[in-house]
Amino acid sequence: MSETLVELSRLQFALTAMFHFIFVPLTIGLSFLLAIMESVYVMTGKEIYKEMTKFWGKLFGINFAIGVATGLTMEFQFGMNWSYYSHYVGDIFGAPLAIEALMAFFLESTFVGLFFFGWDKMSKGKHLAATWLVAIASNLSALWILIANGWMQHPVGAEFNIESMRMEMTSFAELLFNPVAQVKFVHTVSAGYVTGSMFILAISSYYLLKGKEIAFARRSFAIAASFGLASVISVIILGDESGYELGDVQQVKLAAVEAEYETQEAPADFTLFGIPNDETQEVDYAIKLPWLMGIIATRSLDEEVKGLKDHEIAHRARIISGIEAHKVLGTVRDGTATEQELAQFDAHKKDMGYGLLLEPFTDDITNPSAEAIEKAVDYSIPKVAPLFWSFRLMVAAGFMMLFIFAAAFYYSTKHQITKPKWLLKMAFWGLPLPWIASEAGWFVAEYGRQPWSIAEILPVHTSVSNLSEAQVLSTIVAYSTFYAVMFVVAFYLMQKFAKKGPTLVAQEQAEMKRQDELLAQLDSKEHNND
């Protein structure tokens, strides 16, 4: 596999996944907010809550359509661009994806149709049930996707089978109850709720600043403020890093996020600011907060967080051990291995993945030079600076939103939402914050997994499809062009309807309906004349 092919495939996956992830958190969050608004409508009978559900639902629909389109790419991309990955771990990884479709995606997609089209076809209660099912299904969908992703970060319940030359599932329960997946699920859906709340808060603030749609905007603002505050607190407290003590790759990721080159005595300090330097393996200009990182990472005061230098030492040993497994892989596979060779394979097979890290640096991974081993050790640790900075970007965006939601909640409980102009302005300009946080968080989780596609089992460069560079390059160009146009179109519609506001949109709708009825009458007259 050429390095260019590997890099192009990675670039394409990152582009398509990050693009898809612009729309996913908003769907997860808005669906719940719509269900809450409609519940208030059904319980109180106040029409304004129905208008709110319909208007925010319209914006939800624009986002949902592009989310569905870009999701298609994800379902097929593993086979298209990562065929060895699919072959090697499909026995485990395919299951949550298929279950997601059967349990969640069918439910979401069927009832989203009834949500949009069923208003005058269903009773109030049934329509409300449909809306709730959309919200629940979008969360279930996230659950299964994160079970799949959690397994990439911390692969449990699977074993290498020499007869089929791939990983096979040994326990579905372990896959399902993978603690990394659970932590990720809670963190990610909470981030989705924050995104949905921020979206409604920002647009409501826009109306309040313009002095229009006051009744509509106040109610929307209040719901978004309370739901958003609860969500942003949960997203911060239930941070994903609590799953970072599980498994080697998660630990390396944590050390890289904190630019912790040396293992510190427990409890470790948190580097608030600094410039990580991979050359000297030190953090320049570091400002440290004592104890904080030990508490975040281990939830304790006495467990230490291992530094990158110590991880490298451990990786070197495992790479050398992996070489021993690959030396006898051929004879074990063909059934001609001696007992000694079988014993050697059993002793070292857990490190086979580490042996594969040598592939980019040598033609024969069973007999690498000392230099190749050092290169592989170096390669086993992701670059520190991108992780260090994106993590801090995510945290900064999170705390800014905490402040906005806390202030919004405070003023809405005092019924003074329209008063503090600074807050309305801040909430409006804060609109991009949840996306900055989500994309940065996604980057930390996935870039921090490098060089692995499946932690400790399969490196990224072994996973790619044997395609030509030209093929992958052309799909990158084509996908990016389409995605750019699709984004512009969706964004245009979104801001157009958001700016118009619910009253104008409803008026235009009524006008169109009147014109269409006139046309239909004319048409039926023509029919009669025929």
Added chain:
Amino acid sequence: MIDYEALRVIWWVLIGVLLIGFAVTDGFDLGVGALLTLVGKTDQDRRIMINTIGPHWDGNQVWFITAGGAIFAAWPLIYAAAFSGFYVALAITLMALWMRPLGFDYRSKLSNPTWRKSWDWALFAGGIIPALIFGVAFGNLLLGVPFQYDDILRPTYTGTFFGLLTPFALITGLVSVAMLLNHGSTWLQLKTDGKLHTRARNVSVVLSIVTAVLFSLAGVYLAFGVDGYVITSDVNALATSNPMNKEVSIQAGAWLQNYSKYPWMVIAPALGILAALACSYFSKINRGGLAFVSSALSITGIILTAGFSMFPFLMPSSTMPEASLTVWDATSSLLTLETMFIVACIFVPIILCYTAYSFYVMRGRIKQADLNKAHTIY
């Protein structure tokens, strides 16, 4: 519990159910999209057409996504080898499919005629391109696909995109286009009235016959012009999945062997042809419901014919026949097949229930006077 061999056959049936489910449900969405400019003359016609599928296209499309996911889970070797092999074709299909969610939802949100016409053509592409490529892909599976395995079982495809466009594959591609467009027009017969309804009927009368003729032509071509594949070594249906442990030979007429071995399988091609002819008749005498059902049965027969002809093969290799993927050696492990079977047993019936409920809620024809009501938002 059920043994490995039986589970492997069950999963062959289940993937078949998902593919048929996709063609019978999302098939009419693809057909309506492709017919948008042909059957829909005015903007109002087109809006009516889009609104008939508005509440359903998304749920229907999940059959496609589920088929993808289920192939990943149950046949990971197929998922890996087929999707990377048909790389360019699948990428084009995906790009065409992106047009649908956006087109359906965005088209009627603005009244600018250029905006709407652009989306009409995007929806046309989103309907016709996938229909064509799915048929071409099935044709290529029957022809055998040039792919090999190396010693770690990494699949490599050595063909090209244009290499897929052989005469036989183009015929199967046209079968797929004709049958899905026909299916779309039977759906429109059910859901519209007036001139639109008449046009849809006329299209069905013709396209059903075209489907039957093209399908018969493909059958004759398959019998006399396409070599089939046969496993020549002993088959151990309980063995661990590894496609390299068998011998395969290429033989003329081998794709017909199953029909002499299991004569009942002839039901599939017969259904494909007869149901299509019935569809034409029912469209002619204005029985939309029966036309729709006949079209669905014809689609079922056509897809089953491809499956029956190849069984136990799923994706034969033309350049390394022993690497051909079959029902016995391309599946996931026993545990995964078992787990997924339980999941399917629980959820497929539930899915069928609420899908039926959603069609029930949205039942009835959409007339011009219905436009811009709450149930015709597109």
